[in-house]
Amino acid sequence: MWRARRGCAVARALVLATLWLAVSGRPLARRPRALSDQGPHLHYGWDQPIRLRHLYAAGPYGVSNCFLRIRSDGAVDCEEGQSQRSLLEIRAVALETVAIKDVSSVRYLCMSEDGKIQGLVRYSEEDCAFKEEINYSGYNVYRSSKHHLPVALSGAKPRQQFTNKSLLRPSYFLPMLPQTSEETREQLESEMLSLPLETDSMDPFRMVDDVGLVKSPSFQK
């Protein structure tokens, strides 16, 4: 009887410990991270007709935490890391309407009759233009005006046709500025270090900075 009672206590302790861990572990995920807030969407260059961006799929539905990519065989999937392959050209084609082209595969993001997302070589205004909507959370939803369906990434396998279209949940996308790769950056740095002299100038070392921006190392974009 004593032993049984002790076992009972251990089990109880375990349950309590799990609960405690769940409670104290939660802040890890939801703890605010002092990230630089990119601020208004103007910062993303919405005033530009053509933007080179990566589209980060942010969930909560379907595939998330990855980058939209159109493969050269026309399949659309989502890649874990941000790379040259996921670089997209987002071009404004009409008011609030954009065409999305993958830079490396040179295919347009298009939607077929059944709402299936695919990459086509030829652009068509009906199938390959999407309304860009800003979600309340700051994320974008792309919606085909012809098919009245949002762009949705779901699962690893290509989407099967949806019987009930209204059930199709949109993917939320965040347009991200392209990163400069390490090599190009280092190249830039070394170039900056050994900029050729401007012997024609009264300031051959370019000492005077016309831009006048103050940058802080602890506030990098």
Place this chain on the structure above:
Amino acid sequence: MQASCAAGSPGNEWIFFSADERNTRSRKTMSNGALLRCVVLSTFILLRAVTGFSGDGRAIWAKNPHLSPVNASQLFLYDTFPKNFFWGVGTGAFQVEGSWKTDGKGPSIWDHFIQTHLRNVNSMGGSSDSYLFLEKDLSALDFIGVSFYQFSISWPRLFPDGIVTVVNAKGLQYYNVLLDALALRNIEPVVTLYHWDLPLALQEKYGGWKNATMVDIFNDYATYCFQTFGDRVKYWITIHNPYLVAWHGYGTGMHAPGEKGNLAAVYTVGHNLIKAHSKVWHTYNRDFRPHQKGWLSITLGSHWIEPNRSENMMDVIKCQQSMVSVLGWFANPIHGDGDYPEVMKKKLLSILPPFSEAEKEEVRGTADFFAFSFGPNNFKPLNTMAKMGQNVSLNLRQVLNWIKLEYDDPRILIAENGWFTDSYVKTEDTTAIYMMKNFLNQVLQAIKFDEIGVFGYSAWSLLDGFEWQEAYTTRRGLFYVDFNSEQKERKPKSSAHYYKQIIKENGFTLKESTPDLQGHFPCDFAWGVTESVLKPEFMASSPQFTDPHLYVWNATGNRLLHRVEGIRLKTRPAQCTDFELGDLVKLWVTINEPNRLSDIYNRTSNDTYQAAHNLLIAHARVWHLYDRQYRLTQRGAVSLSLHSDWAEPANPYVDSHWKAAERFLQFEIAWFADPLFKTGDYPLAMKEHLASRNLRGLSTSVLPRFSPEESRLVKGTADFYALNHFTTRFVMHEQLSGSRYDADRDVQFLQDITRLSSPSRLAVMPWGARKMLGWIRRNYGDLDVYITANGIDDQALENDRLRKYYLEKYVQETLKAYLIDKVKIRGYYAFKLTEEKSKPRFGFFTSDFKAKSSVQFYNQLISSGGFPSESSKPTCSQTLRSTECTICSLLLQKKPLIFFGCCFVSTVVLLISITMFRRRKRRKFWKAKNLQNIPLKKGHSRVLS
């Protein structure tokens, strides 16, 4: 001016080599060059066989790859020049004298050239008129305090047609007055006989320097000058920069007489100039030196060049060729072996006139010192020199080293050095200060570290004047002259003030800093390291409020967030200030650098100001929340960190720059700090400046207004001053238009090239940190101060010497601020723990978490608490803290265990008591039953009760 010279550049044709060439100088190289051979011995021998090319100077380009960026010999040198160093300033007669045809002066080839080739130049009116205003020149010399004045005699002013017959009395009088005035002032004259203004008659009659007759004619003129002025002149220069005379006068046609395309003429002119010089030297040496006891040389000018790749032998050879084709052309005969450089002879063949053996003997060694000119005329336009695909450089120290190696360590007079400004720049020639600072410090380094015998320096020039092919579009004077004015007043520019100061101090003294201290911070000083953020991916915007996943951080020690699959959490509303971990955190920084964050809202200045306003209010609310609900129990402090870099006036001689520096601090720091620490309102200086800009129509910026409630809310809502300090900026006033925050400050920045700086161009100026801390104390009182970020980027992945240097110096200055200035500094956090991929390298650890050597260095610094002397090592005992809190920390650590223990104990107690209770009850019950069954007898009843 067409620069379509057929010659192109002299070096371009020399890239071919002959295998059979023999060379005597290369043997010399083998005997005394040391640096080069150990590095590239085999390559060198191989190439020597192929090229037969000489030049000890090549050793200069073999860079030592292990040299530290913070090696003392590479850093700005605070030291003095040798005693009796010869400080001077120079002018050229044609550039400043004016009065080209008054008082019997004859025309020179440049007077003619201006009329025929530079038609758009208003030559006659526009000059500084030194001939008329000699007194003003002398006052200018007095102002600077020079020990010598280098000027040239105008040949056609003495002899109108060039031939020494009857001297022009007025001209003679002018130079006599000048020399007497200099003697009176104890200023040594350095006199140039020929600074390009050849009497036109000689050009027309003989074809100028193309004709060998010129050698004797020049000798006559020189002899007259020695006879007439030699009693007062100890330093003579025969010809100023003969390379430019030959190259631009007869090659490109950019200088008088404007002939071009004839390479043979170029080298004939050069040949005659060398012979003229050597003849004059012999005349002086033979007939005048015995009683006049002076020295004579020729000023040779040159550029400097550096190889694309210093390890590439071909590039190094091209650099050597480039130098030889310009400087070696004249220096080799005069300062070297009496003949042209081998490679020039080989390449130019018959174009280059030969020296006979007797002539070599005559030419060799005809200079008593090496007079060197290093200025814009040898750098621009591009066809001035042979670049040969390499990089032109302004490294005066290197070219002095080259001269030392090539010409056997001569005594050197820098007879012309400086840069120029565009003609719109008047007296505020800020860039010229830094050019001078850079050049002069290189000279000082060459003297102190490289043991080069530089004995004098001539800043160029005393006055603004005629700048040859550029006429009046650039200025090179230390004194500004308005060419259109009547009186031609000489106004000292900033560079004149700067040069004056250097001469007075005979070098560079460090005024910004006091000697290093031995001392340490107190035991409770917070030593820390900053890490920017934890983030699931290295991106600007992570979905922090919409990501429902649970992450575990650093599970395998890789410092990454690892997603726990299968768990979905509810996303939380956008609020981040419930101080969840408050009992563990004693210092809270609400917003990191709001003065940078607001920059993002940069569409208009008013957006920026509104964002800043909102940030201030948000911070204040958070502070009040903490103050109300958590401070009592958690006992922490809350503030926000401000990006606080120091600002210095770029030009300390100009009032507007001082004001700009202070204004910059007001806009950058007081903008947030005044509302928080002082007034509850934006700084007055900022408001007034914006108002005055709006009044002038430069912007429409308005700061948001604090309502009385907001003002009360914001004021005093920071418990300490947290500063992120990285560098010091040089600030200059520049009126900018536009309604943007950057424009509203009306400042521009200047990068001082003489300062050590990082790959991302952050200047290392430790004393700036101390000044910043002093400024904070002056403005906001005796606050607690935390340096919440301080660090630098360093390219090195292992031995990060720049970072170690930076840390040591900045902590040292912080210590001074603490011990001497009594700033209440409570903590120092080095920036930063780990760096990110493809970002500037700021980390103590690389992006894949490898420690750099600065880790150990910083560790050492922390454990000694600063820079203690041997006797005063701090004795910080850990015991105090541990005894104080053994029990509470035990309690804290074992909280769950204790809790479960208590639960367990209480449960057990409960169980036991229940059991006991029941047992007892049952016993009672049985007893009662038994009693009922036993018939009570009288005798027994007593026993039972």
